[in-house]
Amino acid sequence: MRIRHRLLCGLWAGCLALFGLSSVQAQQQYPTPMLARVAPSGGKVGTTVEVVLSGAHLEGVTGLHFSNSSLKATLIPPPKPKDPKKPTPPGPPKFNITIPSNLPTGSYEVRAIGKWGLSNPRIFSVGSLNEINEKENKGDVPQAQDIEMNVVVNGVIAQNIDIDYFRFSGEKGQRVLIHCAAFSIDSRLTPLLQLDSSKGKLLATSVRYQNRDALLDVSLPDSDDYLIRVGEFTHQFGSNDYFYRLTVSQKPWVDVAYPPVVQRGKASTVTLYGRSLPGGQVDPAAKIDGQSLEKLSVTIPPSSAQAKDLNLDDPMMARTASVDGFHYRLKSPLGDSNPVLLTYATSPIILDNGDNDSIEKAQPIKTPAELCGRIEKSRDKDRYLFEAKKGDVLILDGFADRLGSPMDLYFQIIRMDNKQLLGEYDEHPTIPSQAGSVFTRTEDPLAKFTAPVDGKYMIVVGSRTGAASFGPRNIYRICIRKEMPDFRLLLVGNTDGSAGGCTLRRGGHQDLQVVCMRQDGFEGEVKLVVEGLPAGVTCAPQAIGPKQKDTSL
Numbered sequence: 001m002r003i004r005h006r007l008l009c010g011l012w013a014g015c016l017a018l019f020g021l022s023s024v025q026a027q028q029q030y031p032t033p034m035l036a037r038v039a040p041s042g043g044k045v046g047t048t049v050e051v052v053l054s055g056a057h058l059e060g061v062t063g064l065h066f067s068n069s070s071l072k073a074t075l076i077p078p079p080k081p082k083d084p085k086k087p088t089p090p091g092p093p094k095f096n097i098t099i100p101s102n103l104p105t106g107s108y109e110v111r112a113i114g115k116w117g118l119s120n121p122r123i124f125s126v127g128s129l130n131e132i133n134e135k136e137n138k139g140d141v142p143q144a145q146d147i148e149m150n151v152v153v154n155g156v157i158a159q160n161i162d163i164d165y166f167r168f169s170g171e172k173g174q175r176v177l178i179h180c181a182a183f184s185i186d187s188r189l190t191p192l193l194q195l196d197s198s199k200g201k202l203l204a205t206s207v208r209y210q211n212r213d214a215l216l217d218v219s220l221p222d223s224d225d226y227l228i229r230v231g232e233f234t235h236q237f238g239s240n241d242y243f244y245r246l247t248v249s250q251k252p253w254v255d256v257a258y259p260p261v262v263q264r265g266k267a268s269t270v271t272l273y274g275r276s277l278p279g280g281q282v283d284p285a286a287k288i289d290g291q292s293l294e295k296l297s298v299t300i301p302p303s304s305a306q307a308k309d310l311n312l313d314d315p316m317m318a319r320t321a322s323v324d325g326f327h328y329r330l331k332s333p334l335g336d337s338n339p340v341l342l343t344y345a346t347s348p349i350i351l352d353n354g355d356n357d358s359i360e361k362a363q364p365i366k367t368p369a370e371l372c373g374r375i376e377k378s379r380d381k382d383r384y385l386f387e388a389k390k391g392d393v394l395i396l397d398g399f400a401d402r403l404g405s406p407m408d409l410y411f412q413i414i415r416m417d418n419k420q421l422l423g424e425y426d427e428h429p430t431i432p433s434q435a436g437s438v439f440t441r442t443e444d445p446l447a448k449f450t451a452p453v454d455g456k457y458m459i460v461v462g463s464r465t466g467a468a469s470f471g472p473r474n475i476y477r478i479c480i481r482k483e484m485p486d487f488r489l490l491l492v493g494n495t496d497g498s499a500g501g502c503t504l505r506r507g508g509h510q511d512l513q514v515v516c517m518r519q520d521g522f523e524g525e526v527k528l529v530v531e532g533l534p535a536g537v538t539c540a541p542q543a544i545g546p547k548q549k550d551t552s553l
Contacts, residue, residue, distance in 0.1 A: 030505070031057035035112050035119040037240050040133055040154035041185055042125030046101035049131075050076070053093045053112055054240050060115030061093040066124070067109035072098045099126055105329065105336045107185070117503025123186045127152055128335035129249060134164055141165055144227060149176070150334060153246040157189055157231065159238040166228040168248060170220040177253050177275055179338070180230060181245040183212035189242040194229040197221070207233050210404065215253070217275050217291050251334035252276045255293060256473045257342055259351060259372035260403050264344045268300045272340070273472045278332045285376075286472040293472060300328060300342065319442040321490050322517050323402050341403060345370045346481055356383045362458055367394060368481045375407050375463045375474040382461040385416070386480075388451035395484070395520050396425070396459070399477040401443040407474040408443050408464035416456040423447060426464065440490075440517065448483075448521070485522035490515040504537060514542075515550045523547050 036055035043049035053061065064073035076094040081087045093112070105128055109121035130148075134155030137143035144165035147153060155164050170176060182189040193214035195204045203226075209215040220226065230246060232238055254274040262268035273286050273293045280294030287293065320341075327339035348366075352373030356363040362383035365371065373382045388394070400409035410426035425445035451457065463474065492513040504510050516526055523546050530539040530553065544551045 031116050032503075033057045033061075033112060033114055033116045033119040035110075035122050037156075037243055038110055038122050038124055039156070039243065040131065041123060041187075041243060042127060042131065042152065042154065042245060043097060043099050044131050044152075045099050045103055045105065045126055045128060047131075048096050048098045051095050051097055053095070055112075055119065057116050058093055058112055058114055058119070061112045063113040064095055064097070065111045065113055065118065067121075068103065070100050070103050071108060071110075071124070071126075073110075074098075097124070106327075106339070117505075123184075125181070125185055125245060127247075129247065129251070137165075141227065147248060150249045150251070151247075153248075155230065155244055155246060156240060157191075157238045157242040157244070158240070160232060160235050162231065162238050164230040166230075166246070166248075167225055168228070169225050170223070172220060172223045174220045175250065175276060176216075176218050176220060176226075177247075177249055177251070178216040178218070178228060179247045179249075179253070180206075180214040181247070182214075182243075183210075185243070185245055187212075187241065187243050188237070188239075189244055190233040191244055192229075192231050192233045196227040196229065198225045198227070217253070249334065250276055252278060252330050252332050252337040254330055254337045254340045255288060256475060257328065257340045258374065258472070258475055259349055259370075259477070260341065260399075260475055261343045261345045261349060261370055261372060261477055262300050263349070265302050267302050269297055270300060270342065272296045272298055272330060274330075274337070277330065288471055288473065296330075298330065318440045318490070319444075320402050321440070322442075322488060322519075323399065343399065343403070343477065346479060346484075350384075352382050357381060359383060359458070371459075371461070371476075371478040371480065373461060373476055374472065375466050375470045375476070376472075378468070378470055379466050380462070380470060381466075384459045384461070385456055386459070387456050388449075388454075390451055390453050392451040393483055394449045394451075395479075395481050396445075396447040396449060397479040397481070398425070398445040399479070400463075400475070403475065403477065405473060405475050406469050407466065407476065409476050410445055410462055410464060411447070411478065412460040412462075413447065413449055414458045414460065415452070416458055417453075422452070422457075423449070440515070483520045485524075486519045487522050487526060488517045488519070489526070490517065512553045513550055514544065514553060516544045516548065528553060 034056040035053060039052050062075060073095040076096060078090050103126055105126050107123050107125050110124045111121050112119040129150050129152050131152045131154060134153055135145050144167040147166050147168050149168060153166060180191040180193045182191050190212045191214045193206045193216055194202060195216050195218055196202055204216045204218050206214040206216050232242060252274060253276060254272050256273050257270045259270060273295050275294060277294045277296040280296040282292050283295045284292050286295065323343055325341055325343035328342050329339050330337040347368035347370050349370045349372060350365050353363050355361055362385040364385045367386050371384060398409045398411060400407050412424045413422045415422055425447040428442050428444050428446045461476065492515060502510050514528060525546055526544040528542045533539060539553055542551055542553055
């Protein structure tokens with residue numbers, strides 16, 4: 001069985017660099033180019049941005065390779081020395097990146113191409129707002145950098161004691177969203193984000209709103225100047241790797257889409273919950289940190305829910321590679337919203353009716369089905385009732401962690417005629433916790449259910465953290481299906497542990513790791529054949545043996 005396109009997930013960009021060094025040289029150990037940062041790490045559509053590269057072994061860098069070929073880069077030649085007899089060491093590589101005006105906003109991969117080959121990828125973000133760079137100062141309030149509303153600031157926490165301050169003017173009652181991107185742009189920073197009044201009163205603070213990104217949502221109390229404070233959460237770390245993108249705007253923000261699943265290739269209606277949604281209505285029942293969210297129904301066109309298995313424009317965790325889906329952004333006059341993940345349904349979608357919290361009110365369903373629900377209140381549990389014949393086999397595949405939901409999903413299956421608990425599931429036995437260098441562990445549960453008798457059965461859905469974590473973002477999806485043995489492959493970079501690209505030198509070789517994520521009891525052999533290689537480059541056929549997790553090409 002050959003590698004199918006839909007099974008190649010984005011942990012490796014698929015770039016290949018060829019260098020004509022001699023076979024003797026190829027036996028030696030050469031440096032691996034490492035791209036640590038592209039500064040600034042993004043730009044506005046329709047502009048040209050000057051960037052500086054930093055990292056290791058970037059000597060002789062001549063170009064940049066992007067995951068979207070519409071992005072173009074031109075090398076900026078280093079300045080000529082004033083005294084040819086006293087040449088100065090060359091500075092870091094600089095490029096002008098041209099961003100087309102019609103390029104969709106989102107995150108793109110960029111790699112450096114140079115003397116030692118192809119580097120690891122870094123994120124280059126493309127947005128719709130004006131962008132500026134942080135101006136280094138003494139890190140004190142009087143030296144706060146003045147900024148406008150609806151702007152992106154590219155900055156870095158250069159050392160552990162570094163604090164960046166920004167000042168902006170706002171009007172009373174104005175709703176301002178302040179987002180500090182770190183995890184979502186592949187930074188090591190865990191930002192502590194704060195907003196103070198001009199008199200020094202703390203108005204809001206945020207850490208780890210989503211992974212290691214921070215978000216503030218504030219309705220300004222007065223027409224005044226306001227102070228944004230950005231620092232490293234523990235004040236223990238800081239370097240060039242601790243960069244961020246700070247967005248201060250009134251454009252829409254989507255916290256969650258419900259249901260988080262759509263029918264493939266069909267128009268689907270989902271409800272967005274978020275802030276500053278154009279035409280959105282406040283939902284008093286949907287609150288995050290005491291702040292009521294707005295809701296807005298949108299139609300996802302068939303062209304968006306097309307037959308792509310994984311189409312994400314933000315960095316993903318390895319565990320998400322087992323999900324079929326795409327990112328959706330809400331458009332507005334002020335710019336596109338942040339991306340929200342939507343997944344593909346394999347069966348009819350059934351929504352939690354909101355009144356299934358007791359055995360007496362268990363919600364009847366027919367299988368196969370896609371159950372979508374929310375942990376709406378503390379210790380909430382949802383109950384679903386289905387019928388099965390003796391010997392019927394069903395797979396119950398739970399999704400929450402892999403959707404970015406903060407809940408720790410688990411479910412129980414109960415036989416209704418005698419109230420016997422047939423099983424409780426809160427782990428995924430078929431996704432390996434780690435395969436080589438890839439950490440694929442997920443908190444999501446999976447069960448293989450075989451009905452012992454004809455009759456009715458109940459699914460009880462809950463969250464291990466449901467006493468403290470509940471609300472609109474605590475969504476889940478349970479795919480109830482017949483067995484569908486299948487597999488998914490992840491192609492990972494160098495097996496030597498480096499984060500470099502795939503660089504081949506004459507007479508040399510390169511190893512790539514292939515991870516097999518098996519589904520519904522598939523234990524067979526997977527034969528691997530690589531097609532489309534350049535002339536002179538070969539890769540012997542390989543196989544992932546029965547029950548084996550990974551192999552090397």
